[in-house]
Amino acid sequence: MINFALQAKYRNIFKKLFVGTLGAVGTIIVITFTGYQGAGLTPDSVVYISVARNLTVNQGFVNYDGVYFVLQPPLYPILLALIKFLTSIDPLISASYLNSFLFGLNVYISGIFLLKHLKSFALVCLGTLSVLFSFTLIKVSFMALSETLFISLLLIFLYNIETYQRKGRLLPFILISVSAALACLTRYTGVVLLLTGMICILLWGRNIFKERIGEFFSFTIVAALPIGGWIIRNHFLSNTLIGQRAVSSYTLFENINFFWNTLLPWYLPLKLSDVYLGFILLIITIWILFVSDREKISKILLLKQIGPSLLFTILYSGVIIISSTTTAYDKISDRLLAPIYIPIIFVLFITSDRILSWPIQSFNLRLIAVPFSIAMLLFIKEPLENTKHFIGEYEKQPGLGYSSSKWKKSEMINYLIKYEPFSKSYSMYSNKPEAVYILANLICKRSPAKTFYNSPQSIKLDQLQSSIRSEDENIFLVWFKESNYNFLFTLDELQKNIRMKEVVHLKDGDIYTFLKHDLN
Incomplete structure (x- = not known):
């Protein structure tokens, strides 16, 4: 019995080390490609860097052109300014190091989250690798943008919300409150994480309903207060809450189309994406409808495990589609949807792990494992191909946006x-x-x-x-x-x-x- 316990302990250590290694590989990938040319630069990147520079010389939250910084929240430039203050490294340079660390952290947190919820270590490996080699996540990590930081805060929230729901401890509650507050200070769409936390506390909290109400208000105050202060500041300086906005060029139907055409190719070949999606939905429906009553408890536990990720994905997608229809900003693309990539991975892999346990009870393990493994390998094939193509193009033409060799020449x-x-x-x-x-x-x-x-x-x-x-x-x-x-x-x-x-x-x-x- 003692030997078995030791073996299990060492296996867990090995699994965490493996996941940590993949996280380190992620950091190395980003810093290798952005260390020399610098992080990719978009107009938003330049604004972040200029604000960070102005903060270090006590000029406040002001853009490069002297305009007050109100269109985005302040956390990302604050971090760049803090690095400049501590190390004297200019934000233009430190952005690539910050994002490389955050990308590695995102891979690691994704891995330990899957370790926590999946029985199959093979699925843990495939899920973590699909994050590590995601074209979408790598591309935003190559850029001096706030998405990678936002995703880190989202993952900290998702990892701790499940622990809070299961054990009701104070530390996870503090972590979800702080991570939601910081996410709101990173991107205005962080309010989706605030809403997700509020709903999760009310629906799936471990304590009695009266105590959940108290925790609901405590969470809401802690998470909303910082961004509330920032919005009030914006109003005093610019007479707007989140900067001057205009009407969108795109209709609701166009934005829904942009959404699906961006989302599905992340995981599936574009020509077959609708067929694969239909097949996946069919399998999930059959499992929900025909699994015996004794699986009801298991399905309730599954809902608690995937609930926060699924809820965030649905709310975030809705906010992006609706706001893109009412307000003018970038067309829906990989960058805008990047925060839902990993939550979708969590939902798919945790659900797959539970579905796989059903036929194993009735059929030979090998008969199930072989086709299932092939299907999952095909699942990560598309992200790998996209990433390989992106890296190949990057090597031919180093740098992205204004950091490209074309602009520097x-x-x-x-x-x-x-x-x-x-x-x-x-x-x-x-x-x-x-x-x-x-x-x-x-x-x-x-x-x-x-x-x-x-x-x-x-x-x-x-x-x-x-x-x-x-x-x-x-x-x-x-x-x-x-x-x-x-x-x-x-x-x-x-x-x-x-x-x-x-x-x-x-x-x-x-x-x-x-x-x-x-x-x-």
Whole structure:
């Protein structure tokens, strides 16, 4: 009996070490590819980095262009600023190290979560590997964005909510409250985690209902108070709660279509995704309908185990689809849906583990294990293929967004760097202000917009001219030829309203000047 207990203990240690090794591999993958080129940079990335830099010099939550930081919550730039304060490493560099650590942590937490709930270690390995080699998660981890941090906080919440439901202890309750609060301070969609926690406490709490009500209010106050304070601050500074927003360009039907076309290829070949999805739903339905009554208790336990992950997935998906229909921001894509990748893995693998135990009771283990193993290997084949393709493309063209070698070799950027003292004597506008700031280290504002970003809602040109007339210095327009910002006025449209003079012509763009008295 003692030997058996020791063997079980050593097996558990081995399993945790294996999962920890996969987490370390995840960290190595991200840092290997982003360590030299730096983390990928989008316009949002540049905002995060500029805010972090401004925090370290006591300028507060202000963007690179001097605008108050209100469109996103503050936790990610705060972490980058804290690293800068402790190590003197610039946020542009530390972002790749932070995200590599967080990605490895996400792989590890996913593994120990599956270890906690699955009987089959083979399924634990497959589930953890599907996280490690997920194209979606690797791509967002390569970027200086807040999604990887948000996913870490989500996983801490999901791991501890089940322990709280089962044992009702104080520490798990504190961890779910704090992780939900920090998730709200990472992305505004963190309120979904707040709602998930509130529902889970009421429905599946271990204590009597009266005590659950008290815990419900305690959780809500702790989780909502920080983001509530941030939103109040936004209102005082910008007269908006979460920044100025416009109407969306996409209909509800289009967003539902974007959602499914993004989600299903994560796990299934695109051409067969509907067939596979139907087959999976059929198996689950048969299991629910025809398993004997003695399995009812098991199914109740299963619901408690997958409930938080399933609830978060449903609520988050609904919030993204509805908000994308009412509010203009990025089109639904891998980045926006990345937080539900791992919860879906949890639901699928825990359910598969329970379903597998049903035929094993009636059939030979080998007859079931072989086809099931083949099916699960096919399940992770698609993520592996997508990741392999992404890594291959990354090796051919290192860097993502503004950190790519193409942008770093830009003739315009190198010209601005060379003539930096001259450039700083002007007020600068550009159709790519983020690139000018992050690559040439010059303060630059966005050139005039005719509509809000990704929205048909128009902006009056006289608002622009009023803004330009308030400048004290001469104005410098840096215009890149390649730009996907169709919400901005084109160069021809600007020249019809503002008299400009071309002073520099380069391969990838032009530079114009105009004085205040030259405005139409």
